[in-house]
Amino acid sequence: MAKPAELASTKELIEKYIRRNGVPSIWCPGCGIGTVVGSMLRAIDHLRLRQEDVVIVTGIGCSGLIYNYLRFDGFHGTHGRALAIATGIKAANPRLHVVVPMGDGDCAAIGGNHFIHAARRNIDLTAIVINNQIYGMTGGQSSPTTVQQSRTSTAPRGHLERPFDVCELAKGAGATYIARGVTSNPIQLADLLERAMAHKGFSVVEVLSQCPVQAGRRAGRSEPWEMLQWLKGVTVSAKRGTDDVSLGKFITGELLKEDAPEWTEEYDKLIAIAGGRS
Amino acid sequence: MTGVQSNSHLLLSGNEACAEGAIRAGVRFFAGYPITPSSEIAETMARRLPEVGGKFIQMEDEIGSISAIVGASLAGLKVMDATSGPGLSLKAEGLGLAVMLEVPCVLVNVQRMGPSTGMATLPSQMDVMMSRWGTHGDHPIIVISPCSVRETFELTVKAVNLAERFRSPVILLSDAVVARMREKVVLPGEVEIVNRVRPAVLPEQYRPYAAGPNGVAPMADFGSGYYWYANSSVHDENGYEATSKPEVATRLLQRLHAKIYEHLNELPQGEAFMMDDAEVAVYAYGITARAAKAAVRMARERGLKVGLLRPVTIWPFLSGLVDPYVSGLTALLVPELNMGQLVDKVREVVGGRSKVESLSRYDGQIITPEQILVAVTKIMGR
Numbered sequence: 188m189a190k191p192a193e194l195a196s197t198k199e200l201i202e203k204y205i206r207r208n209g210v211p212s213i214w215c216p217g218c219g220i221g222t223v224v225g226s227m228l229r230a231i232d233h234l235r236l237r238q239e240d241v242v243i244v245t246g247i248g249c250s251g252l253i254y255n256y257l258r259f260d261g262f263h264g265t266h267g268r269a270l271a272i273a274t275g276i277k278a279a280n281p282r283l284h285v286v287v288p289m290g291d292g293d294c295a296a297i298g299g300n301h302f303i304h305a306a307r308r309n310i311d312l313t314a315i316v317i318n319n320q321i322y323g324m325t326g327g328q329s330s331p332t333t334v335q336q337s338r339t340s341t342a343p344r345g346h347l348e349r350p351f352d353v354c355e356l357a358k359g360a361g362a363t364y365i366a367r368g369v370t371s372n373p374i375q376l377a378d379l380l381e382r383a384m385a386h387k388g389f390s391v392v393e394v395l396s397q398c399p400v401q402a403g404r405r406a407g408r409s410e411p412w413e414m415l416q417w418l419k420g421v422t423v424s425a426k427r428g429t430d431d432v433s434l435g436k437f438i439t440g441e442l443l444k445e446d447a448p449e450w451t452e453e454y455d456k457l458i459a460i461a462g463g464r465s
Numbered sequence: 466m467t468g469v470q471s472n473s474h475l476l477l478s479g480n481e482a483c484a485e486g487a488i489r490a491g492v493r494f495f496a497g498y499p500i501t502p503s504s505e506i507a508e509t510m511a512r513r514l515p516e517v518g519g520k521f522i523q524m525e526d527e528i529g530s531i532s533a534i535v536g537a538s539l540a541g542l543k544v545m546d547a548t549s550g551p552g553l554s555l556k557a558e559g560l561g562l563a564v565m566l567e568v569p570c571v572l573v574n575v576q577r578m579g580p581s582t583g584m585a586t587l588p589s590q591m592d593v594m595m596s597r598w599g600t601h602g603d604h605p606i607i608v609i610s611p612c613s614v615r616e617t618f619e620l621t622v623k624a625v626n627l628a629e630r631f632r633s634p635v636i637l638l639s640d641a642v643v644a645r646m647r648e649k650v651v652l653p654g655e656v657e658i659v660n661r662v663r664p665a666v667l668p669e670q671y672r673p674y675a676a677g678p679n680g681v682a683p684m685a686d687f688g689s690g691y692y693w694y695a696n697s698s699v700h701d702e703n704g705y706e707a708t709s710k711p712e713v714a715t716r717l718l719q720r721l722h723a724k725i726y727e728h729l730n731e732l733p734q735g736e737a738f739m740m741d742d743a744e745v746a747v748y749a750y751g752i753t754a755r756a757a758k759a760a761v762r763m764a765r766e767r768g769l770k771v772g773l774l775r776p777v778t779i780w781p782f783l784s785g786l787v788d789p790y791v792s793g794l795t796a797l798l799v800p801e802l803n804m805g806q807l808v809d810k811v812r813e814v815v816g817g818r819s820k821v822e823s824l825s826r827y828d829g830q831i832i833t834p835e836q837i838l839v840a841v842t843k844i845m846g847r
């Protein structure tokens with residue numbers, strides 16, 4: 188996977204990967220999902236992945252509409268099942284790079300079981316967990332990453348429960364590449380996504396993202412720039428050391444990378460032993 | 466069972482015959498989750514698939530396994546999953562997904578007694594309506610039901626072929642007895658193979674949901690450069706979101722139904738046994754049809770004009786099996802291992818032209834030939 192000398196311009200990326208009659212997107216002005224898509228396309232392009240080898244698998248919710256605008260093979264379907272669908276696609280054709288953007292509810296609530304088991308299997312998929320700490324499309328309900336005390340439409344007096352740390356969850360479950368990005372730093376995000384896609388095994392990139400409409404509004408940050416400033420404030424790059432964790436900040440950057448046997452490669456060995464041809 | 470040779474006598478269970486049928490039909494991906502009494506299908510596939518270059522995966526739950534087969538089918542493989550009652554409840558979501566995406570896949574449901582965890586090892590035919598209407602929303606589905614080990618093999622091959630032909634999920638509706646009994650079978654040397662139609666046009670011209678002359682749109686394998694959108698929300702012929710377009714929704718639902726309902730003659734109808742002069746017909750499927758056939762023979766020995774109508778396709782309900790005989794019948798008896806499910810559909814189709822009576826059993830035991838004979842004799846007033 189040799190890298191091109193120069194980064195493609197945004198215009199080039201749009202021409203190559205965006206389906207013209209899909210846009211404008213359905214997302215609210217200032218939503219973070221578009222930034223994630225931009226970084227994802229940049230990563231795919233910079234890695235020089237063949238367009239026909241990339242499959243985008245999404246679930247349901249605002250992030251589930253990502254595929255609507257793209258020119259790849261893609262799936263948009265049942266809530267929470269993206270990783271299970273992706274597992275089938277990858278198993279059937281290991282040549283494919285299967286990229287799985289999900290929301291926090293999609294990944295960590297209804298799809299939680301698929302998430303931990305895809306990590307345990309170390310199957311070569313790239314999970315992008317777009318974490319805006321809320322269910323956006325359904326109207327601002329609490330999600331598994333909603334922080335305590337924040338107000339949501341299902342927690343009008345403040346959210347009681349503790350949130351998941353998606354990266355820690357991925358680590359505990361056995362993911363072999365884990366990183367955290369933030370939409371206020373799309374350059375770093377593209378780099379992390381590129382590393383995740385290049386990694387052989389189950390990779391997770393959590394992206395802290397803004398939902399100004401459903402989350403921001405209730406937190407007194409309904410302007411997108413307020414959200415981005417808030418995201419900048421609550422994150423700190425891993426390169427700067429981890430002292431800030433004690434202050435409750437989210438560490439961004441590469442958090443874990445290790446080599447481990449990957450599911451489809453191991454299965455191919457099993458086929459060879461069984462005498463079949465894959 | 467190791468690699469199975471054809472033309473030799475084999476002692477197989479229904480579940481093993483199902484797995485072998487799937488392998489012969491070209492299934493190369495199986496995702497499953499353990500559940501009694503279907504687990505032997507997964508176990509056999511786990512052993513057999515790598516031998517033919519295919520893959521088996523045990524998923525984390527029932528929903529995960531049906532989702533995984535949908536994914537593998539999108540990538541071009543023939544796929545299967547197997548479960549039983551409580552698992553069918555969970556797979557309802559994935560079935561609807563496969564209907565809407567028009568993804569060929571086979572789901573085996575080995576019926577056990579319910580509701581809920583019920584009696585895990587004992588048979589029932591209580592999922593007849595669930596298999597028809599288990600997933601939400603108006604949808605067509607193909608459900609076929611075998612009555613023997615040999616037929617389980619044949620119908621598994623058929624299920625795979627029908628799934629490919631119609632770009633649709635197909636349910637093989639077995640039961641705990643057919644699945645677990647062992648019978649001597651001779652497997653055929655060759656089986657008929659049907660492959661999904663793949664696009665012949667250039668990617669720019671490809672419309673993944675535009676029906677061809679056979680009612681079904683060609684399906685491109687993910688990874689073959691067609692860049693198509695498998696979209697479970699209401700979509701147009703290109704697969705693109707049309708969730709606020711009533712006319713697109715109408716066309717889509719009509720087409721989903723038409724692709725199957727306008728080709729019912731391609732579905733296996735079933736068997737009419739000793740029906741030519743029959744005054745009473747026993748209408749029975751699955752394991753109950755075995756008892757019914759024995760009962761018909763016993764009745765004939767007593768000079769009673771009784772025949773058997775044994776549907777193989779349960780859904781869509783094929784009235785063509787019943788219609789030619791109804792006018793000559795005084796009654797139909799519908800024995801089922803449930804509180805009366807398919808009998809209502811039989812009543813609807815018969816429409817008062819003859820009596821339709823139900824014979825129910827729902828205690829995890831099978832209906833015996835004697836029970837059916839007694840019921841038939843009573844109907845005939847003997």
Ligand code: SF4
Pocket residue numbers: 213214215217218219220249319323324397398399400401402
């Ligand atoms: S509701 Fe929130 S997450 Fe959804 S599109 Fe609007 S801003 Fe984005």
